[in-house]
Amino acid sequence: MSTTTPSRAPAKLTVQAIRQRKGAAKLVALTAYDVMFARLADAAGVDIVLVGDSLGMMVQGHANTLPVTLEDVVYHTRAVARGVAHAHLVADMPFMSYQASLEDGIRAAGRLLQQGGAESVKIEGGAEVAELVHRLTTYGIPVMAHVGMTPQSVHQYGGFKVQGREEQSHKRILDGALAVVDAGAYAVVVESVPEALGQELTQRLHVPTIGIGAGANCDGQILVMHDVLGLDPHWKPRFARQYAALGQQAQAAFAAYADDVRHGRFPSNDETFK
Ligand code: KIV
Numbered sequence: 001m002s003t004t005t006p007s008r009a010p011a012k013l014t015v016q017a018i019r020q021r022k023g024a025a026k027l028v029a030l031t032a033y034d035v036m037f038a039r040l041a042d043a044a045g046v047d048i049v050l051v052g053d054s055l056g057m058m059v060q061g062h063a064n065t066l067p068v069t070l071e072d073v074v075y076h077t078r079a080v081a082r083g084v085a086h087a088h089l090v091a092d093m094p095f096m097s098y099q100a101s102l103e104d105g106i107r108a109a110g111r112l113l114q115q116g117g118a119e120s121v122k123i124e125g126g127a128e129v130a131e132l133v134h135r136l137t138t139y140g141i142p143v144m145a146h147v148g149m150t151p152q153s154v155h156q157y158g159g160f161k162v163q164g165r166e167e168q169s170h171k172r173i174l175d176g177a178l179a180v181v182d183a184g185a186y187a188v189v190v191e192s193v194p195e196a197l198g199q200e201l202t203q204r205l206h207v208p209t210i211g212i213g214a215g216a217n218c219d220g221q222i223l224v225m226h227d228v229l230g231l232d233p234h235w236k237p238r239f240a241r242q243y244a245a246l247g248q249q250a251q252a253a254f255a256a257y258a259d260d261v262r263h264g265r266f267p268s269n270d271e272t273f274k
Contacts, residue, residue, distance in 0.1 A: 013047055013088040015120060015142040015186040021047075022208045027187075027220025029210055030228065033059050033076045037225055038083030046087050048210070050122060050144075050222065051077040053092040053152070058226045065151045068094040070108050077116030090144050091118035095152045098123060098132055105132045109141045122189065124150035126176015130183040137184030145180035147173050147201075148214060149192035162213070164193040173197065174204070181205050189222060190214040192239065213239030 021027050029048035032038040033055045041049055055076055056068035077091040091112040098105030105123075112118045120142035123129050133143045149163040157163065164170045174197070177188055187208045190198050195215030202209045202217050211218030223240055226232060230242035233251070260266035 012086060012119070015088070018048070018088060019186055019207055022206070022219050027208055027210055029220060029222035031055075031058075031222070031224045031226075032080050032083070033225075035079045035083040038080040041225070042084045042087050047220070048090060048222070049080060049084050049087040050090045051080050051092060051116070051118070052122075052224065053094045054224050058224060058231075064154045066095045066154070068092075070094055070097045070111060073097075074111055074116045077112060077118050081117030089117065089119045090122050091116050091120075093121050093123045098129070102132055102135055105129075106135060106139065109136050109143075113141060120144055120186070122146055123180075124152050125180075126172065127179040128176075130179040133180050133183035133185050143180075143185045144187045144189060144210075145177065145185035146189040146191065147177045147180070148190045148197075151191075160192070162192045162194065164197045170197055174201065177201050177205060181207050187220075190218060213237070 018027065027047050028045070029050060030041050030046045031050045031052040031054055032041050033051060038049055051073060053065040053068040053073060055072065056062040056065045059076070060067070060072070062068075073091055073094050077089070081089055093105065093108055093112070097108035109121045112121050121136070122144040123133065124146040126147055133145065136143050149157065149160065151160065154160055164173045173193065177190075181188060185207060187210055188201065188205060189210045189212065190201055192213040195217065198209065198211050198214030199217040202219055208219035210220040210222050212222045227237060227240035228243050230236070230245040231247045231250070233245070233247040236242055257266065
């Protein structure tokens with residue numbers, strides 16, 4: 001069997017290429033949950049597309065990510081995979097898909113690659129998931145780690161609060177990140193920590209750090225697509241930047257459509273089959 005890539009296949013960003021970007025060029029990552037937005041992110045040159053369990057909040061309307069199931073992530077990953085030609089595609093391991101046993105975690109990660117079409121999986125946690133990271137990478141499943149404020153522990157934190165301000169939690173996050181990288185993680189998402197900790201992790205880890213609310217010194221940044229697009233006119237996390245106000249635009253478009261229908265202006269002759 002030939003192992004060469006067909007010449008017309010689009011170049012995919014591999015985990016090896018992502019690792020090589022450390023200290024060389026910043027990584028740009030974005031979440032996506034459907035094919036249309038995945039296509040747009042890919043065409044815009046985003047390096048990494050994550051089907052995050054944030055879909056629970058952005059798509060399903062939950063207050064946190066805990067209700068998201070493995071089926072949900074497989075479903076959305078399958079859709080996103082059809083829109084991503086170049087970016088590396090990561091799927092999130094949702095709450096309770098890996099916490100109860102190594103076997104659960106291995107099967108869940110396998111499904112995200114086999115049925116979802118993901119190229120790697122993201123797992124929240126530090127030292128407690130290091131054994132799982134080791135097993136997955138041994139079986140050929142690349143792992144992006146996720147440390148700092150890990151949203152699946154929202155109830156443990158008492159809310160989505162910045163982590164790593166106190167000495168003990170700073171040490172726990174640092175030790176956890178070192179453990180998962182030692183176990184084979186190819187990159188580490190660092191969420192909602194003080195800038196100094198983001199910088200320390202970036203200096204200490206030999207793989208790229210991808211920050212979200214972790215300051216400017218990380219090797220890359222990730223944001224939730226809905227925040228970048230300003231889809232929610234009433235909410236913007238402090239660490240995010242809105243590059244558009246699509247929420248307002250969408251609402252105005254829906255209102256204009258409703259007005260046209262109600263006043264008989266839609267459909268016109270051009271929009272009607274004769
Ligand atoms: O679920 C998600 O979207 C995430 C990113 C915000 C890192 O975990």
